[in-house]
Amino acid sequence: MRNKKNRINRKTILAFVMLLVFFLLFAKLIYLQVFLHEKINRTVGKMVNHEAVEVPKRGDILDAKGNILATSIKSYTCFIDAKMIEDFEALKKVLYENGIKIKEKKIYDFKNMSYIPIAFNVDSFIVEKIKKTKLKGVGFEAKYIRRYPQGRLLAHILGITGCDGSGLEGIEKICNTSLSGEIIKTKIIRDGRGQIIRNQFLNTQEIHGCNVELTIDRNIQFIVEQELRKAFEIYKATKAICIVQDPKTGKILAMVSIPDFDCSDKIKNIKSLRNSAISDLYEPGSTFKIITMAAALEEGKVKLSDLLYLESGKFRIAGHTINDDHKIKGSVTLCRAFEMSSNIGMVKIAQRLGTDLFYDYIRKFGFYSLTGIDLPGEAKGLLMDVKRWNVLTLPNISFGQGIGVSALQIINAFSSLANDGVLLRPFVVQKIIKYNSEKEIFEKKEIRRVVSKGTACIMKKMLKNAVDLGxxxxxxxxxxxxxxKTGTAQKIDHSTKTYSTKYYTASFCGMVPAMNPRFVALVIIDEPKGSSYYASSVASPVFAKISKRIVEYLCIEKDDIK
Amino acid sequence: MRKQLYFGVSLIITVFVYLWQQNMSMRLAYKVSFLQSDYDKLNSENDILRLKINSNLALEKMDEIAKKNNLLRPDEKHIIYID
Incomplete structure (x- = not known):
């Protein structure tokens, strides 16, 4: 009876103890779930949940035919986590086999560091090979780097990017917003083994930057660059510029400035970044005579039948003598004066036009104002306010002296005549293509009518005659x-502050075919050295070589059967 | 008794479906992660290959090769246009 009572007591105690244990466990559970819930959730969340930053790929820059001019590829920085290394010799061997050398001293010096970069711009193929070995202590950090597969071609137009990937010059700068894409953050979970678990599939194309398509044709650009570089070397020039434009749309087909640089290389000379075709000013010389002539014809101040007396090559105005290179005795027609590029003839025409009208036409043709091209660093030009013009300003400007213009302004003025008198905005970006093939298209933009169709037609004939007979x-x-039209302009000698007899700028601006131009091209050779500095022997032959190759490339039908 | 049995079975099925769904979502999440990394890898390889094609077809490079092989630009009379 006593034994039975003892057993019951023991059972009760056992049950009580078990109940107590369960009660304690339950109490702990309540404590963890109710009171510590937030703290634990936060701690686990920190261990498991991560935020991944998805860096977008910078968009490509393409030429008019879709060839890649600039692109970004994923590249890796290989780093060592000194604390994690288990087998240093094995790691060293694997890295060495893949072309990465580790300096032991470096590892020893930074043995407490978790990030010691040892190689940059590592290929993804090599990264995969090293990752497969599953060695501890080596890691890779991915980033996009910019590549320019065409080398030096189009350097000034494409521009450069900074180390953070943002555009600093050229199209890279102008289209930076479109090219950049958007950085997004996604939530990822890491399991116990460190593997990433994603809760959604991310179409990376959606966040990448847009592609930018240019009006530039890679082949025309190459032709121009090759011929211009030859001339630059032959004439030991300080600068050479060439622009090719489609006059009907304003599209820039090629634009070259030498000296240039390679976008992929380190920039050694910061001056070479300057795109002389749009940023540098020069005195145009005789190529500017088209403005004088077109304005006078448009205003009816001269007629084609008019005769001009060319003063036998010497004409005195306000104590200054204006000379003609080709001394012509007696009177000649308006066309002949233009063909022979007579300075005196142009002075006389400008005088009939008058200061105000002439100034208006200079502005109408787009000088002393930005053309609006979609490239950074465009120069406005130099032109004295009309109120400050003296007795010599009008005569000087009539043959292209005393005015500062950019190469782009000159070619755009020629293009306006080729386009039946309508001035267009020059442009280099024709499309911005989004990831879903949606396109933003840039069309030609008319600025204003400068001269009538009739005047433009007469000017085209005069320009044709200047090549055929002048x-x-x-x-x-x-x-x-x-x-x-040729243009040989004397440069200012800064030491004497007068026009130099040693330094010239030779230029030629022309259109092919003459009466229905498919393209207009401008060639400028600055300070050519050698036996001749005249545009007719320096710039015009370069124009001819470039044009010959372009007409072949564009399969332009022959129009001169003779 | 039968009611309790039904209740028990339906409870077990519900729990089982819940666990199965949790498990599947986990498996799919792993699959998505693998597919994502494969997709990124292929994209990156594609970019590199496109770059290589364009670098190899760079006009300057082709011109150099042509010069090395003594190739010249044909004269106008040597070109026959086929309509």
Whole structure:
């Protein structure tokens, strides 16, 4: 009876103890779930949940035919986590086999560091090979780097990017917002083994930057660059510029400035970044005569039948003598004066036009104002306020002295005549293409009508005659009619502050075919050295070589059967 | 008794479905992660290959090769246009 009572007591105690244990466990559970719930959740969340930053790929820059001019590829920085290394010799061997050398001293010096970069711009193929070995202590950090597969071609137009990937010059700068894409943060979970678990599939194309398509044709750009570089070396020039434009749309087909640089290389000379075609000013010389002539014809101040007395090559105004290179005795027609590039003839025409009208036409043709091209660093030009013009300003400007213009302004003015008198905005970006093939298209933009169609037609004929019979003979190409104007401008000697007799700028601006131009091209050779500095022997032949190759490439039908 | 049995079975099925769904979502999350990394890898390889094609077809490079092989630009009379 006593034993039975003892057993019952023991059972009760056992049950009580078990109940107590369960009660304690239950109490702990309540404590953890109710009171510590937030703290534990936060701690676990920190261990498991991560935020991944998805860096977008910078968009590509393409030429008019879709060839890649600039692109970004994923590249890796290989780093060592000194604390995690288990087998240093094995790691060293694997890295060495893949072309990465580790300096033991470096590892020893930074043995407490978790991030010691040892190699940059590592290929993804090598990264995969090293990752497969599953060695501890080595890691890779991915980032996009910019590559320019065409090398030096188009360097000034494409521009450069900074180390953070943002555009600093050229199209890279102008289209930076479109090219950049958007950085997004996604939530990822890491399991116990460190593997990433994603809760959604991310279409990375959606966050990448848009592609930018240019009006530039890679082949025309190459032709221009090759011929211009040859001329630059032959004439030991300080600068050489060439622009090719489609006059009907304002599209820039090629734009080259030498000296240039390679976008992929380190920039050694910061000056080489300057795109002389749009940023540098020069005195245009005789190429500017088209403005004087077109304005006078448009205003009816001169007629084609008018005769001009050219003063036998010497004309005195306010104590200054204006000279003609080709001394012509007696009177000549308006066309002949233009063909022979007579300075005196132009002075006389400008005088009939008057200061105010002439100034208005200079502005109408787009000088002393930005053309609006979608490239950074465009220069406005230099032109004295009309109220401050003295007795010599009008005569000087009539033949292209005393005014500062950019190469782009000159070609755009020529293009306006080629386009039947309508001035267009020049542009280089024709499309911005989004990931879903949605396109933002940039069309031609009319600025204003400068002269009537009739005047433009007369000017085209005059330009054709200047090549056929005048100073631009060396710009002729077999089978095609060419219209154009030479320009040999004296440069200012800064030491004497007068026009130099040693330094010149030779230029030629022309259009092919002459009466229905498919393209307009401008060639400028700055300070050519050698036997001749005249545009007719320096710039025009370069124009001819470039134009010959372009007409072949564009399969332009021959229009000069003779 | 039968009611309790039904209740028990339906409870077990519900719990089982819940666990199965949790498990599947986990498996799918792993699969998505693997597919994502494969997709990124292929994209990156594609970019590199496109770059290589464009670098190899760079006009400057082709011109150099042409010069090395003594190739010249044909004269106008040597070109026959086929309509």
């Amino acid at each position: 100073t631009g003979k060396s710009a002729k190409i077999h089978g095609y009619t060419v219209g154009g």
